[in-house]
Amino acid sequence: MAKGYLSLILHAHLPFVRHPEHDDFLEEDWLYEAITETYIPLIKVFEGLIRDAIPYRITMSLTPTLISMLQDPLLQSRYIKHIDTLIELAEKELMRNRERPQFLTLATMYHKRFTEARTLFVTHYQKNLITAFKKLQDLGRLEIITCPATHAYLPLIRINPHAVKAQIQIAVDHYREVFGRKPQGIWLPECGYYPGLEEMLKEVGIRYFILDTHGILNADPKPHYGNYAPLYCTNGTAAFGRDHESSKQVWSSLEGYPGDYDYREFYRDIGYDLDFDYIKPYIHKDGIRITTGIKYYRITGKTEYKEPYIPEWAIEKAATHAGNFMFNREKQIEHLCSLMDRPPILVAPYDAELFGHWWFEGPEWINFLIRKIVYDQNTIELTTASDYLERHPVNQVCSPSTASWGYKGYNEVWLNRSNDWIYPLLHSAADKMVELARGYRGVNGVVGRALNQAARELLLAQSSDWAFIMKNSTMVEYAVKRTNDHISRFNKIYDQVKSGYIDKRWLKQIEQMDNIFPQLHFEVFC
């Protein structure tokens, strides 16, 4: 019998980026890169574990925006085009490096990865990766939790509770539609929680959510077991706290595993390194250099000098790091057991895109970690939050504190001088949406369609990603454009509905462009 639990949570999210008006849109590459580098490798790892009959439990949150994009036929076909281009580039790289054996090995590796990804995507999963995740959940290995509809940062839109409620309700409805069951838990975007949010979660039947460490530790009254056991909010919804130690070992840029010198260097990509004329067909059509995914160097050290990547060393290091992570968790649990009268739970949430995309060896690290936990020790047991609640239904009642996992632990990342201008627009639009939903209840036809589209535009504008990008000063123009576009479209629909004249042609255009949540009904904002 294990002495304690480890709950790995991978939060997979990308904002809804879909531009049918352009043949080649730079930001759509976020999805294509994540499919090749993160989602397919993770699925391969999980399926490999099932093939080898290794019992494991792991949690993933798939956001409704990501699910919608993965199921979208346009983006699916564009991904195939993208991977075909990459295969072509990898073939050219095989030729270019034929005289350099060290690089030829790496080119062969990339060529194999790309062709394999294409085969899996097209043949195995019929272009829909959600079916693979669903299968893993149905087999009892993966627990998929939901996330508010467009990953809105809830503490900053709560001025209108209907906006928060709609984000949650739409997410749950969407989850049920996709996975055929209701979600047990929810990933609050950026772990953003405020007291009172649990009431809306309970209304839709969600049993638990995840908080950052200080959200639990600063709870009132003082939690008996710190963040090593969940808390019940006063209404019975459970809150799990992130374990700081296990997070730091993976996340930290200084002490974290991904910074090891043997791992692949993310920033040395042939999209930037090679001659313009050679790489031109594989970068953006306007000549903007982009990352292609083919990277030949390892981190090597803190200087600009880089040496070629050696996959065997990196894999060996991933195995060592998995062993180190497990050892530390064992010691942590043994220590906690001496202080607690119940098995402690360590909750370790990470962004899924860290594994594979940023940290190339990440999926292998997960693979090694799970296998080691199952075979090499008896202290830790992999679990999910809902399994824990089944086994330990009695927990302390506390009111968690407002918290997020952003810089400084509260709302500053999403509300500061770079992005505060969006909130008057978002709040005003939410108020107008509620006004429309109440005023036109039961309306169908073109007006109903317009109102549904207004709801979509508002939801897309509320995505926390735009405020985050504005703060980080990368791709700011795109984030500003997206916020302005959605609010403008919303306001135009509002005016048209109020005036009684709806431009059907224009409405059809934006229905095709912003086609997220086709089943959405505007009355969710009532």
Add this chain to the structure above:
Amino acid sequence: MSQKAKKKQLTIAQEKPGAPGVRSLKKNSSPAVHATNKKGTPPHTTPPPPSPPQEPFKEKYRGVPTSPPQVTQSQPSRIVLMDIDPCRFHAYWEICEGDKQKVLSQLDGSSHLSRLTMRVYDVTYIQFDGNNAHSYFDIKLDRDKGNWYIDLWSSHKSVCAEIGVKSAEGNFYLLARSNFIETPRAFQSFSGKERWMKVTGDYKEIAPLPAQPPLEKTSPAHTFLKIPSPGLPSVHHATPTQGETLESEHFLAPQERELRASALRETQIAPLPAQPPLEKTPPAHTFLKIPSPGLPSVHHATSTQGETLESEHFLTPQERELRAFALRETHLPHPHDQLQLHHPFIATRTPRENELAEEKISEDEVKAYYQRLLITGRRQEAKVRTTPVTHLTSRSDTRLKERSGEKVPRVRHTHYGSDIRWEEEAVRRSTKKTPTF
């Protein structure tokens, strides 16, 4: 074109959509207009959102708007607050011209002396009715639409703000009231009252459970406030004395406040009957110090080798169980105090607070300590009642020191939000020409 002329033209343009020059004006205008302080420097250096790049749209999607959203109709006056972190919040406001004129018309001749003002109330733990706030401070505003970042003197405060016109006589004419916000707690709760609950699948069963055994170590809140430990009778209660209540309740979470109120009520209405005195103290109780049922278990016997067997001869089976339980409890440290929790957001105790927690200090000393903390501590609570502490305070303090000849080291100030201002100030001073004679 001057600002005034630009504004006039924009007004005309809004009235007449076809008027010339509208496009250029709109392009330069920003959705967020910021207030300025007395010196005329913008308090928040938010860059206007850049206009979206012109993308080559396909013919099919031509006509889909990409321009920044424009306000299509006048909104009622409003002010909205959003908490940023434990000691900081954001306020944005928008005044409807009609509302403002209505108020100004009431002021008659003195309207030119009135100022648009934001009034921020501390409404921690109270049902605000417009008049019963603990304290408030005013911020003068120069614009009808804008936003401010406001620093508080303490975390875990409930705040509400009003926007209105302050007349020359000091009367405040309300235009709009904001939402209420509660800034998060930046420290661990002092309350050790524990409640437990059983919840089974899909909320089918939600059952509150009796309180767990009391904590071995009494928390500072318990020591100070004398809140009854969970599951134990309230032996001592603080008696409310005039003037004391408000001060002490500043430290309380809402639940603690309720607890305290109920404890006080209990004292006034129905004092607990005294425990029936034992005619003859059984030797077991004297020796083992087993907590009598209904009394707080503060001290427990520690087991020493050879003693146990001897002493247990006197015990009934129930007493043995009780003793075993008490011993277990004594030897089980409170997990939270033992865990090595290194987290940047967790406020650690000062050595003084540790002493308080260990009950080495008398109650009066504890009170005096917190009073001192209030007056001279990190945030000046007492001062706030007369002089509002905003983010300008730290700088003005420095200026005063400088004027009096005291040297102030020019270091990057770490106070929330004032970094940029400090840098600006440093640059301004360094570039200022020294007059030569």
